[in-house]
Amino acid sequence: MRASRIACVRVPDFALAWWLARHPEFSEVPVVLAEGQKAASPVLAVNSAAHAYDVRPGLSVSQARARAKALHVQVRDPKSEHDLSRRIVASLQSVTPAVEEDAPGLWFLESLGQGRLYGGERRFIRHVFDTLAPFALPVCVGLAGHRDVARVAAQVSSPRTFLIVPTGSERKFLAALPSHHAAAPSLAPYLRALGLDTMAQVAELPASQWAARFGSSGVQLQKLAQGLEGSPFAPETLTEPLRQEAAFDFPLFSSITLVERAEALLTPLLAVLASRQEAAYAVHVEFDLENRENVSWELALSTPVCVTAPFARQLSHALGLQPPRAGVRGIVVQIESSGAAPVEQLEWSHRPERVVPRELPHRSGEWRTPRALSAALPEAAAEWHPTEAPTPKAGLLADAPIHLPCLSSAFGLRLFSPPQRVTAVWSNGALSTLESPALHQRVQAYHGPWVVSGHWWRQPFHRLYYEVDTAGPRYLVYYDRAAGHWYVQGVFD
Amino acid sequence: MDTHDKAAGAGAVRNLLLQKWPQSVPSFASTGDGVFRTGVREFNEFLPGGGLPRGQWVEITGAPGSGKTGLLFSLFAGGAADEPIAYLDFPRQLFPAAAVAAGLSPARLFWQAPAGPGPALRAAETLLERKRCRLVVFDVTGQNSPWPQPLVHRLRQETLRSGALVFLLSEPSQQVVPPSTVSLRVGVERQNACCVLRVLKSRLSGEGAQRTWTPGGR
Numbered sequence: 001m002r003a004s005r006i007a008c009v010r011v012p013d014f015a016l017a018w019w020l021a022r023h024p025e026f027s028e029v030p031v032v033l034a035e036g037q038k039a040a041s042p043v044l045a046v047n048s049a050a051h052a053y054d055v056r057p058g059l060s061v062s063q064a065r066a067r068a069k070a071l072h073v074q075v076r077d078p079k080s081e082h083d084l085s086r087r088i089v090a091s092l093q094s095v096t097p098a099v100e101e102d103a104p105g106l107w108f109l110e111s112l113g114q115g116r117l118y119g120g121e122r123r124f125i126r127h128v129f130d131t132l133a134p135f136a137l138p139v140c141v142g143l144a145g146h147r148d149v150a151r152v153a154a155q156v157s158s159p160r161t162f163l164i165v166p167t168g169s170e171r172k173f174l175a176a177l178p179s180h181h182a183a184a185p186s187l188a189p190y191l192r193a194l195g196l197d198t199m200a201q202v203a204e205l206p207a208s209q210w211a212a213r214f215g216s217s218g219v220q221l222q223k224l225a226q227g228l229e230g231s232p233f234a235p236e237t238l239t240e241p242l243r244q245e246a247a248f249d250f251p252l253f254s255s256i257t258l259v260e261r262a263e264a265l266l267t268p269l270l271a272v273l274a275s276r277q278e279a280a281y282a283v284h285v286e287f288d289l290e291n292r293e294n295v296s297w298e299l300a301l302s303t304p305v306c307v308t309a310p311f312a313r314q315l316s317h318a319l320g321l322q323p324p325r326a327g328v329r330g331i332v333v334q335i336e337s338s339g340a341a342p343v344e345q346l347e348w349s350h351r352p353e354r355v356v357p358r359e360l361p362h363r364s365g366e367w368r369t370p371r372a373l374s375a376a377l378p379e380a381a382a383e384w385h386p387t388e389a390p391t392p393k394a395g396l397l398a399d400a401p402i403h404l405p406c407l408s409s410a411f412g413l414r415l416f417s418p419p420q421r422v423t424a425v426w427s428n429g430a431l432s433t434l435e436s437p438a439l440h441q442r443v444q445a446y447h448g449p450w451v452v453s454g455h456w457w458r459q460p461f462h463r464l465y466y467e468v469d470t471a472g473p474r475y476l477v478y479y480d481r482a483a484g485h486w487y488v489q490g491v492f493d
Numbered sequence: 494m495d496t497h498d499k500a501a502g503a504g505a506v507r508n509l510l511l512q513k514w515p516q517s518v519p520s521f522a523s524t525g526d527g528v529f530r531t532g533v534r535e536f537n538e539f540l541p542g543g544g545l546p547r548g549q550w551v552e553i554t555g556a557p558g559s560g561k562t563g564l565l566f567s568l569f570a571g572g573a574a575d576e577p578i579a580y581l582d583f584p585r586q587l588f589p590a591a592a593v594a595a596g597l598s599p600a601r602l603f604w605q606a607p608a609g610p611g612p613a614l615r616a617a618e619t620l621l622e623r624k625r626c627r628l629v630v631f632d633v634t635g636q637n638s639p640w641p642q643p644l645v646h647r648l649r650q651e652t653l654r655s656g657a658l659v660f661l662l663s664e665p666s667q668q669v670v671p672p673s674t675v676s677l678r679v680g681v682e683r684q685n686a687c688c689v690l691r692v693l694k695s696r697l698s699g700e701g702a703q704r705t706w707t708p709g710g711r
Contacts, residue, residue: 365612367579368604370589378588384604410590411708412563414634417585473558490588493555493562 005121005167006233007109007143008150009092009128012159013045014105014137015081019074020047021136030068033076034061044076084135089236091131094429095124098235108147108233116462119484125162131429145170146229148220152182171227175200183221187214199225242269242335251290251327255319258287258328262315263308265333270306275450279304279341283311288330295324304339376452377461378407378415378476378489407450407465412493413476419487424479434468434477434488441470449479467492529628529658532571532596533564535704536679539692546697547627547656550649550674554663555681557634560688563708564681565630565662566595577626580604581613584635610636610669614644617659618651627657633669634662640669649674 011017016033020026030050035041039062046055046064053068065071085104092099098110111124118124125141132139142153144165152174157163165173177199180188196202203225210218220230244265252258262285273279281304286296299314368384407413425433434441449464462481467474476490530537530544537543545551555561569578569592578601580587585606589599603626607613617629629652652659661675672678678694684705691703 365608365616366605370599370602370604378590387603407590409594410588411594412560412566413588413591413594414562414584414586415588472556490586491557493558493560 004110004146004233005112005115005143006145006147006150007111007125007128007141008147008154009107009109009132010140010142010151010154011105011137012140014085015076016045016047016074017105017137018081018084018135026072029072030055030070031072031074032061032064033074034064035076037061037073037075088132088135091135091429092128094426095128095131098233100233100235102151106151108150108235110233110235111143117479117481121164122162125164129160129162134428144173145227147233148182148224148230149174149227152177152224155181171203171225174225174227175203179221179225182224184217187217187221190214242272242338243332244269244334245330245332247288247330248328251329253324253327255316255323258319258324258331259312259316261331262333263312265331266308266311266335269333269335270308273335273338274306274341275447277341278338279306280311280335281337281339282335284332284334284336285311285315286332286334287324287328288332289324289326290329291326293326295322298336300337304341306341376454377463379417379419407467407476413490414493415476415490416488419478419489422477422486422488424477424486431466431468434470434475434486436488439488441468441472441475443468443470445469446477452478453481527656530571531568533567533706535690535706536564536568538704539677539679539690539695539698539702541698545658545677547658548653549676549697550652550659550661550670552661552663552675552678553681554661554665554667554678554693555683556664559681559683560706560708561662561681562591563595564688564690564706565660566592566597567708568660569601569628570596575601576628577601577603578628578630579617579620579626580630580632581607581617582632583607583613584632586634587632610638610640611644614640614648618644618648621648621651621655621657624655627655628660629657630660630662632662633667634664636663636669637667638669642671645670645674 013033016031019033020031026047028049030053031047032043032050032055033045034043039060041061043055043057043059043061043064045057050064050068050071053071055064055067055071059067061073064073081104085101085107089099089101089107092107092109096109096111096114100108102108109128111121114124115121118127121143125143128141129139138159140154140157140159141162142150142155142157142165143162144150144153145167149165149170153163153165156177174182175198179191179196179199179202182199182202183191191197191202196205202222205222207219207222210222214221223230246261246265248261252261266283270280280301282298282300284296284298286294288294297315297318299311299318301310305311367387369387371383371385420436420439422434422436422439424431425435427433431443431446433443446466446468448466450466451462451464453460453462455461460482463478464481466477466479468477474492475488476492477486477488479486527547528542528544529547540546553561553565580602582604583606587602587604589602592599592602605613605616607616613631617631620626620629648659651657661670663669665680672694675694676696677692677698680691680693682689682691686707688706688708689703690706692698692700694700
């Protein structure tokens with residue numbers, strides 16, 4: 001079975017906690033979250049002040065008011081809950097790309113390998129806390145070998161703390177826990193009635209008895225008590241709609257021009273996909289016509305591609321069969337479906353960068369010429385060969401293409417040797433500043449990361465490359481996962 | 494004094510100037526081998542002959558990220574496709590893939606990290622004397638101390654004699670050679686995806702002219 005480490009991020013009484021975070025003046029006032037303002041509406045969550053009056057979830061609003069005269073009733077707003085939860089998912093996706101939203105207030109994160117990136121699981125969790133700090137929510141985090149144990153670990157940890165369950169000790173961790181911690185609320189009274197107070201007792205009963213008495217929920221509880229994986233981790237895919245549109249001052253009629261314009265819009269979208277090692281299966285093209293009509297085509301392929309040509313051919317053919325009935329004032333191109341790109345297409349889609357130098361030699365005064373090497377790192381992809389002084393018949397270098405996955409283009413790049421160590425400041429999940437004694441640049445935009453790793457048998461390297469636009473130059477920046485430091489390796493000049 | 498004498502006198506003065514201060518005598522060659530047609534049309538438009546007259550020093554200056562390095566490679570990418578380029582790299586930042594991306598064959602690049610201005614100037618002078626190459630680049634980014642004037646003067650004379658072109662790649666605040674050494678000083682400034690090329694000083698054409706150039710590959 002594939003090893004995994006899952007972190008569960010939990011905010012108890014999520015909607016109420018969010019409301020209280022925005023209204024700190026109510027911290028001492030009894031507050032309940034209810035389905036509605038009506039007297040019979042059920043109470044969903046209560047704060048500690050209301051709890052002191054023995055107001056509990058499940059009471060009606062009128063019953064709650066009877067117990068606490070100064071009660072403030074806040075009506076639930078599912079839409080804002082959902083919106084907030086999506087914002088939190090977006091923030092968590094800046095920590096790790098694999099994030100699952102189970103329900104508002106309960107999220108799961110893939111943390112396998114992230115520990116190396118952040119320097120250990122504790123630091124990874126600290127980073128999660130830092131990322132969610134702007135929301136001012138009472139976050140609990142549990143980290144374990146699989147999803148259900150991580151959820152239980154998050155449940156038993158107090159707000160703003162975390163609990164890590166080492167791999168292999170899930171059963172031991174669960175054994176000492178009261179059974180109601182892990183069981184569904186509907187099962188808890190039965191477990192108490194049967195005297196099954198701890199998860200160790202739950203684990204000992206045979207699965208057939210659980211199935212006979214409680215059906216699938218009972219079997220799941222028993223599997224959990226034994227430390228076995230129950231429900232699988234299902235992270236969201238990070239695919240936002242890839243869409244480009246253009247409006248024209250004058251209507252276009254020529255099919256050739258229209259196809260060219262559509263290709264120009266499609267090219268950057270395919271480049272985005274290629275940077276994710278993906279390619280497009282289907283593209284939606286829509287023309288806005290002068291007469292306020294729209295015409296559209298679904299251009300689909302059986303194999304995903306990184307290039308525009310197959311789609312352009314289909315569009316050209318479609319326009320030949322059915323030309324627009326009026327001039328075209330706008331074009332919308334959207335990638336409808338994408339998948340893993342065949343390797344050979346990724347090779348094609350990259351601009352062939354041919355030669356780059358190894359670490360520049362430090363001996364002065366020798367003439368050298370570059371020679372291509374097959375390597376992934378910019379500083380190692382070519383070497384400098386000693387040569388005689390320049391001659392009119394130059395030409396030592398082999399023009400073999402070199403694939404540099406970490407650069408969108410090498411145009412004008414000046415390589416720092418050695419790279420300059422910097423501090424990368426992140427804010428709201430985005431890179432905001434690069435700082436070093438010699439450099440202080442606010443980041444305007446950045447592209448990446450491109451992961452470059454290898455040489456595990458010799459001198460392993462594992463870097464995340466970024467191209468960072470600042471108010472001044474554009475820099476080539478990488479994060480060295482092994483060292484845990486950021487470096488500026490070059491400037492595009 | 495008759496016309497013949499006047500012409501002879503002017504020629505003598507010109508020869509004297511060429512020997513003493515070669516940079517003060519503009520080159521009027523505008524065709525054939527006397528002109529280096531660069532690969533950047535906007536740059537050629539600054540020059541009356543449609544290219545750089547040989548025997549000159551040209552300075553390309555701009556802040557980090559301005560696009561000066563890309564411009565330099567693009568200048569070479571178009572003109573004299575097989576001429577070797579001696580690249581004296583003071584900051585040691587040359588990235589050959591950048592030259593390739595601009596369309597320049599790296600087979601033309603001969604690179605050296607000089608120990609200082611003196612060795613660099615002597616190495617360049619030797620190259621020009623022995624006619625090993627006629628395109629020399631001094632990447633002086635980050636260099637602040639002025640270069641030894643006698644060596645600069647000797648290389649300036651050798652540049653003129655051999656019909657070479659010497660390029661200085663610098664940042665605006667730097668002045669490693671006296672301003673009079675350079676015949677053409679072009680400032681580069683990035684504006685979004687384009688670069689504005691501005692003639693800051695010229696003995697070859699009008700000063701103050703500017704063109705917008707779109708770098709390739711970005």
